[in-house]
Amino acid sequence: MGNRKAEVVSIPHAESLLHADCEGEEVNCEISPYSSRRAPGEGPCRTSWFIATLRLSSGISIVLVLRGPHCSIQEKEHDATLHPKLRIPMSKEGTLLTTVEFQSSSRNTSLHMHLGGSVTFDCRFALAPSSSLSSLEWRRQHQGSGRSLFRYQVGSTDPAAQPNVHVDVKELLGSGDASLHLQGVSVGDEGTYICLLSTPLHQAQHIIQLHVAAPPRVRVIPEVVSLERDVTTTLTCNIAGYYPLDVSVSWTQKTPEDDTEIPLSNARFSSHRQSRDGTYSITSYLSISSATARAPATYSCHVSHVALAEPISVSSHLKPPKQMGSEGLVGGFIATAIFIVVLFIVLRRRAAKPKSEQLLRASE
Structure with a gap:
């Protein structure tokens, strides 16, 4: 419909609009006729109104209500230069001068x-x-x-x-x-x-x-576990307090011999639970068998969520089976010796008790 010039009310965020190309922003502009309540006293050649919407990719939004020229009866009778569809008067250059009657904006x-x-x-x-x-x-x-x-x-x-x-x-x-x-x-x-x-x-x-x-809170239980023979240990990863629902949970294993963490696929999951405040929680379980596990090792629970700038990783450390060293042997020997001495004293007292009772009867 040609060019338009806005007057009376200033356009907000003009600097952002002017330098949008320099900032690498996209500008979207829409202009359309606006049907308003007809002003009292207007004749058959009523004022033309338009609404223009400007949007920047940065989030700025501007709405302009534009008022076009009020055509006169003479212009209508002599069929002045009118827009072919809108039937409003235009200049010889094909432009339309409008004024801004009402503008609103949001960042x-x-x-x-x-x-x-x-x-x-x-x-x-x-x-x-x-x-x-x-x-x-x-x-x-x-x-x-x-x-x-x-x-x-x-x-x-x-x-x-x-x-x-x-x-x-x-x-x-x-x-x-x-x-x-x-x-x-x-x-x-x-x-x-x-x-x-x-x-x-x-x-x-x-x-x-x-x-x-809401970002999730993540905790792995237990934090440290010892590997025992013929025992299956279950690690629990509790993920709670997150919103929205979508959350990604995975497990990895890493031993001193591994260059990188090894993904694990044998984890089990509970169903999503929703608390009173609307946030969600879920629990993941990882079973470690002494027949296949290697110790020492680190098992990590990784959680990704839209509210997190980067994933959260919480680990549990698997220790090798306890071995009896020299200090343990000495301690065990001392404990055994003490037990034998105590047992000897108790048995000796029990053996001496009947003899003392016989002597007491003889004296009577």
């Missing part, structure tokens, strides 16, 4: 947060002097259901808000900051957040995805 289209943290959903706006804000609403949608988190009607006394969410109404009315603050992020807070701004004539919205993640 985020997707956020990733750990459980228990605090997050701010950025949403800001600016209006032309001829327009004013009517209402702000924040909604959350997830898996087919939605609910209102915050709603404020300009002129009302108090906004309607859910627990743990907050919008600064003074900043909203003063600087156009409609950002939503959420404290104590839980698994149940994951979803799509929508910032819906309304004026008497227009509406604009921003959509922000919140992804919640």
